Amino acid sequence: MKTAIYPGSFDPITNGHLDVINRARRIFDKVVIAVAKNAGKSTLFTAEQRVHLIKENIINRPNISVVSFDGLIVDLAVELNAVALIRGMRAVSDFEHEFQMAQMNRHLDERVETVFLMPNEKYFFTSSSLIKQVHAFTNRKTDLVPGNVYHALCEKFGTDK
Numbered sequence: 001m002k003t004a005i006y007p008g009s010f011d012p013i014t015n016g017h018l019d020v021i022n023r024a025r026r027i028f029d030k031v032v033i034a035v036a037k038n039a040g041k042s043t044l045f046t047a048e049q050r051v052h053l054i055k056e057n058i059i060n061r062p063n064i065s066v067v068s069f070d071g072l073i074v075d076l077a078v079e080l081n082a083v084a085l086i087r088g089m090r091a092v093s094d095f096e097h098e099f100q101m102a103q104m105n106r107h108l109d110e111r112v113e114t115v116f117l118m119p120n121e122k123y124f125f126t127s128s129s130l131i132k133q134v135h136a137f138t139n140r141k142t143d144l145v146p147g148n149v150y151h152a153l154c155e156k157f158g159t160d161k
Contacts, residue, residue, distance in 0.1 A: 001029040001030060002028050002029050002030070002083050002084075003028060003029065003030040003031075003032060003080060003081060003082040003083060003084075004024055004027070004028040004030070004031050004032070004082055004083065004084040004085070004086050004115065005031075005032045005033075005034050005073065005076060005077050005080065005082045005084070005085050005086065006020065006021060006024060006031060006032070006033050006034065006085075006086040006088075007034040007036060007069075007073045007076075007085060007086075008033075008034070008035070008036065008088075009035070009036050009038055009041065009043060009050070009128065010033070010035050010050050010053075010054060010128070011043040011044055011045055011050055011128050011132075012044070012045055012050065012053055012128055012131065012132075012145065012149045012152065012153065013050070013053055013054050013057065013128075013145075013146070013149060014123070014126050014127075014128060014131060014144055014145050014149070015123060015126070015143065015144055015145060015146060016088065016090070016119040016120075016123030016124075016126045016144070017088065017119075018057060018146065019119040019120050019123055020086065020088040020117050020118075020119050021033065021058070021064065023117045023119075024086045024115075024117060025061070025063055025064060027115070028063075028083075028084065029063060030063050030064075030065070031063060031064045031065075031086070032064075032065050032066070032067060032080060032082065033054055033058075033064065033065070033066045033067070034066075034067055034068070034069050034073060034076055035047055035050050035051050035054065035066065035067070035068040035069070036068075036069060036070075036073075037068055037069065037070045044132055044156060045152070045156070047068040048068070049152070050068075051066050051067075051068055053146075053148055053149055053152060054066045056146075056148045057146050057148065072108065073085060073105065074105045074108045074109050074112055077105075077109070077112045078109055078111070078112065082112065083111075083112065083113060084112065084113045084114065084115045085102075085105060085112060085113070085114045085115070086115055086117060087101075087102070087114055087115070087116050087117070088116075088117060088118070088119060089116045089117065089118050090118070090119065090123070090124045090125070090126070090127070091124055091125075098114075098116065101114075102114035122143075123144070126144050131144060131145055131153070132153070135153040135154070135156075135157050135159065136157055138159065139154050139157075139159035
């Protein structure tokens with residue numbers, strides 16, 4: 001059974017993330033979504049809230065699970081016997097940073113590969129940061145986040161639903 005890990009902060013999860021997850025589950029037997037606790041990074045949602053928002057979107061998908069983690073993702077990959085790390089690639093501008101991380105992970109443990117997947121082109125410009133900026137000023141509904149995330153953002157920012 002081939003397991004892959006899709007790490008990220010997912011603050012919050014977007015439809016672009018979900019698209020990448022669906023692509024990964026067609027390639028691997030099991031996909032573990034790894035939510036980084038990011039002690040040094042300020043997040044809108046707690047790790048527990050982010051895990052909960054993700055779980056609500058993967059119901060009835062037994063080959064997908066969610067965990068939160070601290071530390072190096074390559075160590076979690078070894079612990080979970082994963083063969084690959086999934087990284088979403090939206091644009092060429094993502095490549096340099098992702099390439100450096102992939103090379104460092106390979107240096108730390110060459111048994112873990114990095115696989116780059118592109119979401120559907122309608123999500124190329126989407127990022128969690130942009131989603132939060134839009135919701136800080138409006139409750140404008142888009143097709144960029146799942147319904148539960150939209151409602152959670154409205155609640156966090158105090159905007160009407």
